[in-house]
């Protein structure tokens with residue numbers, strides 16, 4: 001498949017925490033890939049994430065994020081982790097409907113004059129339950145279940161070709 005746009009889920013896909021909306025200030029940086037909030041909640045970015053995002057960007061792939069979190073939390077955590085700038089479009093909503101978020105990404109791109117077909121989009125999420133509606137409403141998007149269809153993020157680089 002020739003992929004032009006890769007859309008990531010965040011919680012449990014990019015990092016090990018299941019809900020970054022819980023994180024509260026002050027947030028401490030433990031190292032490049034680990035943070036801790038003042039109540040001791042910890043988050044670790046998965047090992048290959050940073051390299052993979054970097055390589056996807058290098059290949060000219062458009063990167064999107066579709067996450068069920070409060071937008072201000074998403075922005076804050078991504079900036080603290082130095083991951084914010086990898087994403088061309090970030091859609092963070094306080095509802096779980098990924099197909100709506102993906103269509104928002106799609107519309108943003110169209111506004112910029114970029115047309116992408118469903119077949120040219122890859123959506124990566126640790127929850128397969130989102131995929132039904134994505135296919136139903138948006139067509140033949142390549143949905144990849146993190147940890148099941150692929151075991152680490154580097155595999156994405158082989159799937160996009």
Ligand SMILES: [Mg+2]
Pocket residue numbers: 009010011012013125126127
């Ligand atoms: Mg998730």
